[in-house]
Amino acid sequence: MGLPGFYLRRAYSLFRGEVLVLPSRVAVFIFALGVLLLPLFSQDPYLLRILIFTSIFAILAASWDLLSGFTGQMNFGHALFFGVAAYCTALLNLRLDLPPWISIPLGALGAVLAGLIIGIPCLRLRGTYLALTTLAFPIILMGVIFAIPDITGGELGLSGIDRLSGSRLTDYYITSVLMLGLGFIMWKITDSKTGIILHAIREDEVAVRSSGINTTRYKLLAFCLSGFFAGIAGGLYAHIMRTAGPSTLEVALSFQIVIWAVFGGIVSIYGPIAGVFILFPLLEFLRIMPKIRMLVFAFIVLVTLLYMPQGLIPWLRDKIEKECPRCKIRNVTTRKTCRICTAELD
Amino acid sequence: MIQNIIINGLINGSIYALLAIGFSLIFGVARIVNIAHTAFYMLAAYFIYVGFHYLGMSPYISMPLSVLAVGLLSIICYKIFIQPIREHEAAVLIATIALAMVIQEALLIAFGGHYLGVPPLVSGYATIAGVKVTYQHFLALSVAVLALFGVWILLMKTKLGLALRSTAQDREVANLMGMNEARVAMVTMGISVMMAGIAGAVVVPLYVLDPHMWMHPLIMMLAIVVLGGLGSIKGSFVGAYIMAFAEVLVVFLIPMGAFLKGSVALSIMILVLLIRPEGLFGVAFEEER
Numbered sequence: 001m002g003l004p005g006f007y008l009r010r011a012y013s014l015f016r017g018e019v020l021v022l023p024s025r026v027a028v029f030i031f032a033l034g035v036l037l038l039p040l041f042s043q044d045p046y047l048l049r050i051l052i053f054t055s056i057f058a059i060l061a062a063s064w065d066l067l068s069g070f071t072g073q074m075n076f077g078h079a080l081f082f083g084v085a086a087y088c089t090a091l092l093n094l095r096l097d098l099p100p101w102i103s104i105p106l107g108a109l110g111a112v113l114a115g116l117i118i119g120i121p122c123l124r125l126r127g128t129y130l131a132l133t134t135l136a137f138p139i140i141l142m143g144v145i146f147a148i149p150d151i152t153g154g155e156l157g158l159s160g161i162d163r164l165s166g167s168r169l170t171d172y173y174i175t176s177v178l179m180l181g182l183g184f185i186m187w188k189i190t191d192s193k194t195g196i197i198l199h200a201i202r203e204d205e206v207a208v209r210s211s212g213i214n215t216t217r218y219k220l221l222a223f224c225l226s227g228f229f230a231g232i233a234g235g236l237y238a239h240i241m242r243t244a245g246p247s248t249l250e251v252a253l254s255f256q257i258v259i260w261a262v263f264g265g266i267v268s269i270y271g272p273i274a275g276v277f278i279l280f281p282l283l284e285f286l287r288i289m290p291k292i293r294m295l296v297f298a299f300i301v302l303v304t305l306l307y308m309p310q311g312l313i314p315w316l317r318d319k320i321e322k323e324c325p326r327c328k329i330r331n332v333t334t335r336k337t338c339r340i341c342t343a344e345l346d
Numbered sequence: 347m348i349q350n351i352i353i354n355g356l357i358n359g360s361i362y363a364l365l366a367i368g369f370s371l372i373f374g375v376a377r378i379v380n381i382a383h384t385a386f387y388m389l390a391a392y393f394i395y396v397g398f399h400y401l402g403m404s405p406y407i408s409m410p411l412s413v414l415a416v417g418l419l420s421i422i423c424y425k426i427f428i429q430p431i432r433e434h435e436a437a438v439l440i441a442t443i444a445l446a447m448v449i450q451e452a453l454l455i456a457f458g459g460h461y462l463g464v465p466p467l468v469s470g471y472a473t474i475a476g477v478k479v480t481y482q483h484f485l486a487l488s489v490a491v492l493a494l495f496g497v498w499i500l501l502m503k504t505k506l507g508l509a510l511r512s513t514a515q516d517r518e519v520a521n522l523m524g525m526n527e528a529r530v531a532m533v534t535m536g537i538s539v540m541m542a543g544i545a546g547a548v549v550v551p552l553y554v555l556d557p558h559m560w561m562h563p564l565i566m567m568l569a570i571v572v573l574g575g576l577g578s579i580k581g582s583f584v585g586a587y588i589m590a591f592a593e594v595l596v597v598f599l600i601p602m603g604a605f606l607k608g609s610v611a612l613s614i615m616i617l618v619l620l621i622r623p624e625g626l627f628g629v630a631f632e633e634e635r
Contacts, residue, residue: 121616124623128379128576132568133619136612139565143609147602251561255381255443262440295451298444302427305441309434 021339023320023332028270031277035176039169048172052240054280055179056233061260061272062186063229068258069266070190071222072202073122074131078257080118080138081227083249085111085234087145090158090244100164104235111231112224119223123216126205138249145246157245164239175236179273182229187269189225198222199267263301265311274313322346351594353479353487357552359590360490364545365563366570366582367497368538374514374577376531378428379439384560384567385446386539390416390546391555392453398464405467405551413543420539421532428535429528446560453557461554486548493544494583500537501579510534514577565608566593569615575628584626588614 019025038051064078089107092098098106118137122130145152152158164171189195197218200208209215238244247253264275282300286293308315321330322345324338331339338345369383390412397408423445431437466482473479501507513520513530521527545563553559570589574581592614593607600606618626 121620125619128373129572129619129623129625131379132572133616135565136569136615140609140612140616143606146605147609251565259440259443262436266436291455292451295448295455298447298451301444302441302448305437305444306427306430309431309437311437 021332022330024270024317024330032180035180036173039172043169045168048168050281050284052168052172052175053237054277055175056236056240057257057260057280058179058273058276059182059233059236060230061257061264061276062183062269063226063233064257064261065266065269065272066186066190066198066229067222067226069261069268069272070195070202071198071219073219073222074127074134075226076131076135076258077118077137077139077254078134078226078230079249079251079253080114080134080141081111081230082234082237082253083138083141083244083246084114085231086238086244086248087152087158088231089235089238090161091151093161093239094158100162100235100239104232104239107235107238108228108231111227111234115223115227116220119220122223123219135251135254138254139251142246142249145249153245155246157243157247159243161238161242161244163242164236171240175240178232178236182232183269183273186229190269194218194221259301263304263312265314268311268313268317271311271313275311278312347598349479351591351598353483355587355591355594357483357487357490358594359587360487360494361545361549362563362566362570362590363583363586364490364493364541364548365567366574366586367494367579368541369567370571370574370577370579370582371510371514371541372531372534372538373571375510375534376432377435377517378432378531378535379442380535380538381439381442381564382423382446382449383539383542384564385449386416386420387542387546387563388453388555388557388560389419389449390543391550391559392457394547394550395462395464395555405464409547409550413540413547416543416546417536417540421536424532424535429532432531446564450557450560457557459557461556463554464550466551482551486552490545490548493541493548497541506533510537562608566611569612573615573618573625575625578625578627581625581627 019029035051035055039048060078060082063081064075067073067078068075085104085107087107088110089100089103092103092106093100118134122133125133146154149155164174190198197208197213200213201215201218201222205215234248237248260275260279261272262275263279264273265271279297279301283293283297286296289296304312320333322333323330324341324343324345326343327338327341329338329340331345335345337343365384365387369380372378372380372383393412393415394405394408397403397412398405401408403411427441427445428438431441466480467485471478471480472484499507501511509520509525509530510533512523513525513527513534517527520530566589570585571582573589574583574585589611592611596607596610597604600610622628
């Protein structure tokens, strides 16, 4: 046996202790496995294409949750990051002939810069003011894009960008692995000390500041992090679509992100991802009745919200898990005592 | 040119003021960010179109009727979709977005994406300082100003207005003083949407109708409300004219202005917010209890 056996056993016990104890984590694990193994069962190009876009938008919705859900900085112009990154990636790829694996991270850095630029004026605003102000930025940029068609391609956008990779299957694996990886990183960020500070800023900013934490720096950090992840989604989108047009900055896209995230359940990272994985394919499926598909879509969202106003995934999670009243650790509903502190569960 | 700027600025400003004051009211009283506000404005315009083209109603009858109809419809929507989830702010927000999408899609199915129009109520034009100004523009302007005056009377001189303003100031205390907060919110929803309906009725003969016409006013309205200070009626009024004139000036004076009009107006808003984060007339919001 030796060393590999030791690591295997170690990995298994870690897996049992961290994943198998909670049904929600098991569900996430099965979901990840399902995403990775799907091409074994079906390689239908249409299905793969839908799932590629679903993965991209899942990154986008999760990055919105990082900023707006966790830090409480309501961003109504999240399409800005997406669009800036898509245009940056497209320009880098077209003008400088950079391959996708350089142009996407650089495009995402462009989005980080955008996050800094809009973050600084937005630091003084809160709540609804912030939400309505951030809505303005993508529209301002869109006006600029229309006004300088020589650089940005105007209404038609930039086209002729390189493919992400040679085949659709590779595209699928790149986007879905990135989605799972970045989703995990975002979840880890929210679980870290920084994440706790971000969470505290949402709950009570004055209290955080009075504990000696520079909230300005953390809010800017949240803008940049969220911008980076959204930017990666934007860069991927540009390389998959092979065009970057003004549609990446539309108000409708910003609203769509909010719908996905709130439908899935904010302040959870996996909620928005699940929201996209339910709503985006649903919208595609509704193509069987093309005329009324948006109507049906909007109605489904409205009615779901009536019954689960905190979002679909938190609603489901509360059905199968409960929180320990003493140490706030989540447990399966079937347990009588908490798995960490053995307190009675009610 | 200057006359054009003034006339268009005044009309757009009045329409924006009607929209923004309604939005401001419902936000101030019930803390609802009603994204569907301009969708109702569009709906009123379409009702008038239907009344004119399909039912053969005179515009003088169909306009008040459609304003009432959207008001009633908004109260029904509020009762069914928004009231049950009032305490979840994010859910209310996307419920109103979804509502706006429902209205847009319903109109798209019913009328298609075509541009539609209603002929002007009055024909003819006057020549002022060498520029033709149609009587329809004058009528629109006067109706909008009258409506604004009516709202001012309602808010400042009636008992209902007092209830609205006090609920906006402090919801809990107003409730303790015997005002039914839930009913005040419902009535406010009706009133604010009816103001949007009046704005819709005013623009019907001037603009073309299409199912996406709610987007631009929505953005301008949100910008105006932030510029003027959330919940401040005076701020919305002043902000509306500032934004409208900024837009019209850009369109008339700068080449490629039609593309940049939104950008410039919104940049003005952001510049003002950099100096005064609570908007022009807003009071710095205290922590919500």
